[in-house]
Amino acid sequence: MLKWIVAVFIVIGLVGFFGYQFVISKGSNLLVDRVVNQINNDELQQLIDDPTFQAFTSNVDVNTDKDLPFETKEEALKVVLKEFSMSEITDVATKAQKGEINVAEVEALLQERFTEEEIEALKIIAIKEIQAKQSK
Numbered sequence: 001m002l003k004w005i006v007a008v009f010i011v012i013g014l015v016g017f018f019g020y021q022f023v024i025s026k027g028s029n030l031l032v033d034r035v036v037n038q039i040n041n042d043e044l045q046q047l048i049d050d051p052t053f054q055a056f057t058s059n060v061d062v063n064t065d066k067d068l069p070f071e072t073k074e075e076a077l078k079v080v081l082k083e084f085s086m087s088e089i090t091d092v093a094t095k096a097q098k099g100e101i102n103v104a105e106v107e108a109l110l111q112e113r114f115t116e117e118e119i120e121a122l123k124i125i126a127i128k129e130i131q132a133k134q135s136k
Contacts, residue, residue: 025074048130052103060123068121076125083113 048054070076080089092109095101110119 024078027077029073031077050103060120060127066120068124069115069118070121071125073125073129076122079114079118080122 070079092101092106096106107119110122114122
């Protein structure tokens with residue numbers, strides 16, 4: 001009887017673990033796709049041409065071999081959600097769309113909550129997503 005109880009707990013644990021991984025994967029893809037789809041090509045080009053954005057991303061080597069704290073969107077999403085609530089993320093996104101917040105303010109907000117290595121990893125992932133959007 002004890003073996004069955006242990007087996008049930010193991011199965012429940014495995015289902016929970018893989019379910020969590022699945023939800024994080026789908027959630028990160030959904031979040032990135034939603035953000036990317038909200039930005040049309042003109043807005044994306046305007047963002048890329050913005051001198052503040054260029055300064056923000058100019059010191060980032062996308063093809064770096066450095067050991068970064070995370071390298072995928074899923075890992076980045078986990079880290080971001082540990083530091084920011086969904087309402088904070090939504091608030092910043094809304095302000096950015098309305099032009100009420102600029103790149104320097106977003107960078108300052110990130111520097112308050114993330115290490116330099118984490119910020120660099122976020123920049124690399126963002127640049128890769130922008131490049132993927134441009135190549136479509």
